[in-house]
Amino acid sequence: MKDALRHRELTLNMGPQHPATHGVLRLVLEIDGETVVKCTPYVGYLHRGTEKLCEHRTYLSALPLMDRLDYISSMANDVGYCVAVERLFGIEPPQRAKFIRSMVCEMTRISSHILWLGTHALDIGAMTVFLYAFREREWIMDLFEMLCGARLTVSYPRIGGVRNDVSQEFLDSLYDFCEEFPSRIEEYETLIDQNRIWLQRTKGIGVISAEEAVNWGFTGPTLRGSGVDYDVRKYFPYDAYDQVEFDVPVGKEGDVYARYRCRMEELRQSVRIIKQCIEKLPKGPIMAPDAPKFTLPPKDKVLKDMEAMIHHFVMLTKGPITAPVGEIYSSVEVPKGELGFYIVSDGSGRPYRLRLRSPSFVHVSALPRLCVGSLVADVIANIGTIDVVLGECDR
Amino acid sequence: MTPHSIAEQIRDKFPEDVLEIVEFRSQVAIVIKKERLKEIMSLLHMHSDYSFDYLVDLCGVDYMNKKSPRFEVVYHLFSIKHRHFLRVRVQVDEDNPTVDTVTDIWKGADWHERECFDMYGIRFEGHPDLRRILMPEDWEGHPLRKDYPLKSDLGDLEWKGYRDLIEFSEKARQYEVR
Numbered sequence: 001m002k003d004a005l006r007h008r009e010l011t012l013n014m015g016p017q018h019p020a021t022h023g024v025l026r027l028v029l030e031i032d033g034e035t036v037v038k039c040t041p042y043v044g045y046l047h048r049g050t051e052k053l054c055e056h057r058t059y060l061s062a063l064p065l066m067d068r069l070d071y072i073s074s075m076a077n078d079v080g081y082c083v084a085v086e087r088l089f090g091i092e093p094p095q096r097a098k099f100i101r102s103m104v105c106e107m108t109r110i111s112s113h114i115l116w117l118g119t120h121a122l123d124i125g126a127m128t129v130f131l132y133a134f135r136e137r138e139w140i141m142d143l144f145e146m147l148c149g150a151r152l153t154v155s156y157p158r159i160g161g162v163r164n165d166v167s168q169e170f171l172d173s174l175y176d177f178c179e180e181f182p183s184r185i186e187e188y189e190t191l192i193d194q195n196r197i198w199l200q201r202t203k204g205i206g207v208i209s210a211e212e213a214v215n216w217g218f219t220g221p222t223l224r225g226s227g228v229d230y231d232v233r234k235y236f237p238y239d240a241y242d243q244v245e246f247d248v249p250v251g252k253e254g255d256v257y258a259r260y261r262c263r264m265e266e267l268r269q270s271v272r273i274i275k276q277c278i279e280k281l282p283k284g285p286i287m288a289p290d291a292p293k294f295t296l297p298p299k300d301k302v303l304k305d306m307e308a309m310i311h312h313f314v315m316l317t318k319g320p321i322t323a324p325v326g327e328i329y330s331s332v333e334v335p336k337g338e339l340g341f342y343i344v345s346d347g348s349g350r351p352y353r354l355r356l357r358s359p360s361f362v363h364v365s366a367l368p369r370l371c372v373g374s375l376v377a378d379v380i381a382n383i384g385t386i387d388v389v390l391g392e393c394d395r
Numbered sequence: 396m397t398p399h400s401i402a403e404q405i406r407d408k409f410p411e412d413v414l415e416i417v418e419f420r421s422q423v424a425i426v427i428k429k430e431r432l433k434e435i436m437s438l439l440h441m442h443s444d445y446s447f448d449y450l451v452d453l454c455g456v457d458y459m460n461k462k463s464p465r466f467e468v469v470y471h472l473f474s475i476k477h478r479h480f481l482r483v484r485v486q487v488d489e490d491n492p493t494v495d496t497v498t499d500i501w502k503g504a505d506w507h508e509r510e511c512f513d514m515y516g517i518r519f520e521g522h523p524d525l526r527r528i529l530m531p532e533d534w535e536g537h538p539l540r541k542d543y544p545l546k547s548d549l550g551d552l553e554w555k556g557y558r559d560l561i562e563f564s565e566k567a568r569q570y571e572v573r
Contacts, residue, residue: 043528043529044528044529044530044531047529047530049538051514051539052538052539052543052545053545056545087420088420090420211448212502214448214449214475215448215449215501215502215503216502216503217449217450217451217501217502217503218503228475230449230475235478326419326420327419327422327424327482328419328420328422329422329451329452329471329480329482331451338451340451340452340471342452342454342469342471344456346461352456353456353457355452355454355456355469357451357452357454357471361506361510362503362506362507364506365503365505365506366502366503369502394529395529
């Protein structure tokens with residue numbers, strides 16, 4: 001009789017091809033009835049050796065690899081890399097380039113957050129939001145296409161500036177978007193904010209205190225949901241963030257709902273930043289004058305002029321001949337959190353070591369902390385709330 | 396408190412163990428021996444003047460043929476309370492690549508240390524679960540070491556998982572519709 005009543009924990013394999021894991025994340029769950037007893041994440045399915053590849057490329061040609069880290073917010077990754085190399089070389093990009101970069105970074109933040117909102121709501125069971133969110137995401141993708149010709153892997157920022165100038169037509173369309181978008185945010189909120197199912201599935205789920213979240217190394221909205229106002233844009237301003245006004249939304253409860261509110265408020269703040277960038281956009285050059293080592297000669301010149309062709313060849317094969325010897329850590333606020341670059345330079349044209357500190361990697365490592373003790377269905381909510389992109393996690 | 400004065404204070408407290416204070420582009424790094432790492436880290440974490448509550452990053456660097464202890468483990472610390480930033484570099488020799496773990500101070504160090512072990516073969520003593528993380532479990536070698544080739548023709552030495560895949564695809568070819 002006693003034997004018949006004895007129960008065993010069940011091992012449940014979730015992923016790597018599970019639709020709710022947002023990529024190729026694999027979780028091995030041990031469950032007792034509906035309660036998760038143990039959770040072990042496995043990552044690395046998307047490991048492409050970006051850090052090793054960067055060691056064999058010049059500073060300039062390592063840039064396109066950064067697009068492929070967090071492919072949803074490629075613009076922010078590129079800017080982060082460029083800022084890091086500029087700080088290493090001591091290059092100061094011109095004002096116009098700074099404003100353009102901050103502007104496109106915030107566009108990326110919007111597109112990343114609404115993709116997150118759509119898929120997160122879809123996982124939890126609110127399908128309609130997904131369709132609405134993708135409508136606006138498409139709009140931003142079209143704006144990116146208008147800006148630089150690419151939609152996803154943009155490689156638009158350059159070390160010392162940006163690739164090409166923005167047109168008035170683009171600025172007008174972007175301003176129209178900013179005028180329209182706040183009403184769209186309200187639309188999303190009317191769909192889920194008062195929805196009883198949404199509230200029950202998010203409130204009080206995946207709670208983590210401020211102290212513990214910092215100890216785990218959380219960053220971005222995942223940390224701010226717990227009430228810590230750490231934001232790289234405010235703490236270590238880069239580009240034009242010290243010249244625009246914006247607030248850092250902070251939650252209190254540290255649960256899935258608080259993090260959702262943080263991201264929704266960030267959408268509004270991003271619109272505010274973009275508007276200011278358009279209004280304050282100064283005239284002038286878009287590439288730093290002291291960055292000739294990173295500025296490729298124009299293509300039509302390369303095909304006709306011998307000097308330009310040699311210059312082009314040397315730049316892409318050897319890189320800058322003289323680089324300062326030293327090491328630097330530089331970080332930016334990407335939509336997921338803090339993306340850090342630690343570059344060790346030995347004076348050659350290639351980075352001796354380039355370390356990428358990706359927010360998703362840290363957040364996934366804390367999944368067992370969030371999931372153990374909760375129900376299986378809440379695992380889905382927890383994966384959604386940390387906003388994981390596996391391309392960035394595995395690098 | 397400026398990072399430089401923190402570094403000076405640490406050097407005054409541990410004169411034997413702090414080898415160097417490096418400053419580049421106004422970022423300060425202290426280079427220490429690995430023996431008293433745990434003590435220094437706990438002090439930096441617990442002391443109310445420093446209170447480095449946030450471990451930003453932990454990674455390894457391979458200085459093959461460049462520096463005499465071949466490896467370095469680099470810790471980036473930040474204090475959200477005081478807003479100061481410090482880099483700590485620990486020297487690790489090639490013959491005995493072990494360092495004490497800091498997972499009991501910062502929980503976030505867990506996966507960073509596993510990655511460092513995976514990529515450089517540096518063992519973290521006292522780590523609760525030191526396994527490979529990004530590479531497959533049966534992988535041989537540590538890819539981010541400088542003597543590990545970026546690309547090579549390994550033939551039979553190729554990773555078994557890959558060879559199995561090639562074999563399978565050759566077998567599957569007989570079912571191809573012509």
